[in-house]
Amino acid sequence: MNESANRQQSAQCPGCGEGALHPHIEHNLTEINGQNISLPLHYSVCDHCGAELTNSSQSQANKRAMVAAEKQAHGLLAGESIRALRKQYKLSQIEAAQLFGGGKVGFSRYENDDIVQSQAMDSLLRLCIAHPHNLINLAAIRQVSLHAKTRQDIQADAHRLMIAIAPKVQKLLESAMANERKNRAVTASNDLQHDKFAITERSVWKAAA
Ligand SMILES: [Zn+2]
Incomplete structure (x- = not known):
């Protein structure tokens, strides 16, 4: 066991001066931003007088737990x-x-x-x-x-991604081209219909004149 943990274990209660403080962690459900989040509460209890106390490192851990819960509740990165x-x-x-x-x-x-x-x-x-x-x-x-290695890793990743999506891109291109050909055929046929109609219209006008 390391020295600081030892000190924490054997910390004397400043309230009664007789008991030893024992660390506890209690988990409480807290509602933040409409979500129930389990929040750890760090504190110590005196084995003589029963006093509940929070030292500076426990207080820091409690604050950090609260910030982490805020992040979680608002969908932010931990x-x-x-x-x-x-x-x-x-x-x-x-x-x-x-x-x-x-x-x-x-x-x-x-x-x-x-x-x-x-x-x-x-x-x-x-x-x-x-x-x-x-x-x-x-x-x-x-x-x-x-870092040179970072740059290499990122570029290798981008390359892998490109290879992985290449067949999908190919398929998309092919289907886009097929659609384009179909659209052109429809437009051409519409143009033809339009010409026929124009001719008919002209001949009606001619006949009427
Ligand atoms: Zn005490």
């Missing part, structure tokens, strides 16, 4: 998904901030669920998760040099 995106493309906190904005420490705060990202930031991140090639475009715009 901190861990944002961290996964940054790690996958080998971006430092600074590089991520240069690419996406949000300030120098913004990213670590999104990742740790210290703050809720804006909807605009969320959309930008989601577009990069769905289509990593956007990262290359962003890097060019913001003049951030991506």
